[in-house]
Amino acid sequence: MSRAAGIRSTQSGCGEPPSRHIRIDASSPGALAATSQRLRRASRHTARAGPANREMESVMHHRNAVERLLEQFLFKSRWLLAPFYVGLALSLLMLLVAFVGDLIHILPGLWSAKPEEIILAVLTLIDLSLAGNLVVIVMFSGYENFVSKIDTGENEDRPSWMGSVDFSGLKMKLIGSIVAISAISLLRAFMRLTEPGVVMDEARIRWLVILHLTFVASGLLFALMDRFAAQSEKH
Known part of the structure; x- marks a missing residue:
């Protein structure tokens, strides 16, 4: 049996690379203790990074929801222009009244x-x-x-x-x-x-x-x- 045993540990979290190889030397109890301490520190770092990632994702999701609501509000606000065009339609009626009034004023004296x-x-x-x-x-x-x-x-x-x-x-x-x-x-x-x-x-x-x-x-x-x-x- 070989005197050295290799253990591969994959760490994921903020600032950690996708995979990390930790080599354990079984010939020395001190080396085993040091390696075990390193593994515990890495586990605690991963445990602390997990809630931070979840909190960041929650903030981004809330931000995207507010942004979508704002964009929908701005897009639908274009309908505030509709009354202006309704008023223009009524102004056509005003022009028609003026046109008919001038025409009635002209017709009686047309022959002279x-x-x-x-x-x-x-x-x-x-x-x-x-x-x-x-x-x-x-x-x-x-x-x-x-x-x-x-x-x-x-x-x-x-x-x-x-x-x-x-x-x-x-x-x-x-x-x-x-x-x-x-x-x-x-x-x-x-x-x-x-x-x-x-x-x-x-x-x-x-x-x-x-x-x-x-x-x-x-x-x-x-x-x-x-x-x-x-x-x-x-x-």
Whole structure:
């Protein structure tokens, strides 16, 4: 029989390697006692590390649960935007009332109205319709981009741009509608100058021109920024 016997002990715990080999020399009682003491210390270290690991796992599990709850709350908070779009739907009703009121005001004097007056009335109606289109674009695109998709099923009346207008496209449609409304307002102001007895308000005309040019420049800048962003994404 060999005088030395080998015992292999596998330790697992914090800071311990996966396996440790402890060699016991049976020829010396002192060596046996020292080895036994080392084994007891290793066992106590493992016993102390076990609760610490379990406590750390419990803390991580609690942290993950809180993080999931916070993320769910933030994700569902997007529904707070829904009342805004309901308000926009009601604003369409307000524009409709204004449109019908102007139309009723125009129709009685239609046969005796001058061409300039008819053009001004039509420009007013176009201005209101463009504002309505702007509201619809913001309402549908904003709801689908930031709240939820609108399920229309197989309805053939669904607008082709719904679901395909992202935030960049929405921004360009908005600025395009604003420029069109500004142009109509400016044209209507110039048409009023042809009416007899109307005094030209130079300050008002100047500010209308400045605002219109500002909207046009803003649209061009938005288009350039989107183009540069698209080129940077390709590269």
